[in-house]
Amino acid sequence: MELFYFVLPAPDIDKSKAFFSKVFGWKDFGGAQGGHVGCTNTPCGLGGDVNELYFTTLDIEESLKKVVAHGGAIVKQTENSVGKAALCQDNQGIYIWFQEPSADPHIREHALNPKRGTANSDLFFFSIPAPEEAKAMDFYPGVMGWTFDEKKAKGGMGIQNTKGAQGGLSVGNAKSQYPSLWFRVDSTETTLRLVKEAGGKGEIFEAPEGIMSECEDDQGVKFGIVQPAPGY
Numbered sequence: 001m002e003l004f005y006f007v008l009p010a011p012d013i014d015k016s017k018a019f020f021s022k023v024f025g026w027k028d029f030g031g032a033q034g035g036h037v038g039c040t041n042t043p044c045g046l047g048g049d050v051n052e053l054y055f056t057t058l059d060i061e062e063s064l065k066k067v068v069a070h071g072g073a074i075v076k077q078t079e080n081s082v083g084k085a086a087l088c089q090d091n092q093g094i095y096i097w098f099q100e101p102s103a104d105p106h107i108r109e110h111a112l113n114p115k116r117g118t119a120n121s122d123l124f125f126f127s128i129p130a131p132e133e134a135k136a137m138d139f140y141p142g143v144m145g146w147t148f149d150e151k152k153a154k155g156g157m158g159i160q161n162t163k164g165a166q167g168g169l170s171v172g173n174a175k176s177q178y179p180s181l182w183f184r185v186d187s188t189e190t191t192l193r194l195v196k197e198a199g200g201k202g203e204i205f206e207a208p209e210g211i212m213s214e215c216e217d218d219q220g221v222k223f224g225i226v227q228p229a230p231g232y
Contacts, residue, residue, distance in 0.1 A: 001144040002114045003042060003126060003165040004056040004099045005082075006181060010035055010046040011219045017046060019217045023194045024121035024183065041117035042165045043110065051178045053096055053126055055144065056111045060084050060100035066143045067098075071135070082107060091139045092131050094177050114164025117184060124184035124226045125209075126167035127156070131174040140169070152208075182224035188213055191225050 010016035013035055020026045020037075028038030035046035057063040064074055064086055071091030078085050083102040089095055101111040117123055130136035133151070140146045148157040148169065155171035170180070185191040188211040192202050199218030202225075204211060210229040216222050226232075 001146065002056045002111075002162055003053060003123075003167065004101070004111060004114070005054040006042065006044045006123065006126065006165075007035075007048055007052040007054075008044065008046050008181065008223065009049050009051065009221045011049070011221070013046060015219060016217070016221070019198045019200065019219075020046065022198045023191060023200070023217075026121065040122055041115040041119065042123045044123070050095070051181055053128075053179050054085065054099040055096060056114075057098045057100050058111075060086060060098055063098050063143065064088070070139045070142045072139060072143070089177075090128075090143075091135050092129075094129050094179075096128070096179070116164055116166065120184065120186045122184050123165050123181065124224075124228065125182040126165060126179050127170045127173075127182070128167065128179045129173040129176050130155075130157075130169040130171045133169075133171045136169055136171065180222070180224065182212075182226050185225045185227055188225055188227040195225075 017029055026037045026039060030036045030038055031045060037044050067074060067088050073089045075087040075089060081102065084100040086098045087095065088098060101107045147160045149160055151157050151171060155173065156168055157171060158168040188204055192204060192213050195202055195215050200216050202213040202215035204213050208229065209226060209232050211227040213225050214222065215225060
């Protein structure tokens, strides 16, 4: 199951657009709420109060049956021009969305052939909290069909069988009910300088994946940046 769309919180949409335009160069904002970003390989938007990840399903009713069968819960269901969507919780209370795309050819093409971003400001990685590994290993393979690599430092487990945006689980992370988002940058040092100039904050650290920083924008919204190491 592939990532269809993601949303970064935007307490004040105009401030969020100004911040991420300066930091990431995002532009071409549109959509019904004015927060859709029109220049990234993995489609995304600004809005709401929490990180939202939408995963593609071609049969949302079947996916929801699997959610319930594996101990999760259906929170709400919606439908709009993009298609049918449902907000769910996994078997540990973590929030994720499912999206069944409409018949629109452009939307279907993206859903069936997602792109993996390689440019500055594209999504590098999404991380889903997994307080208990055993429960996550029942839910995500059973519901999403995912396979994982071996657990690494800090409990990270990468999804092996996706062709679009990369992601994984943060095993042992019980601090949040929402996924975290990390963005690819050409230079962490340069991007962090822009973050601070725009009123945000963050500190650089190094990891096997590259030179990284956990950041906050000028409204306290958290996100990560990564200057990937060779091979990433």
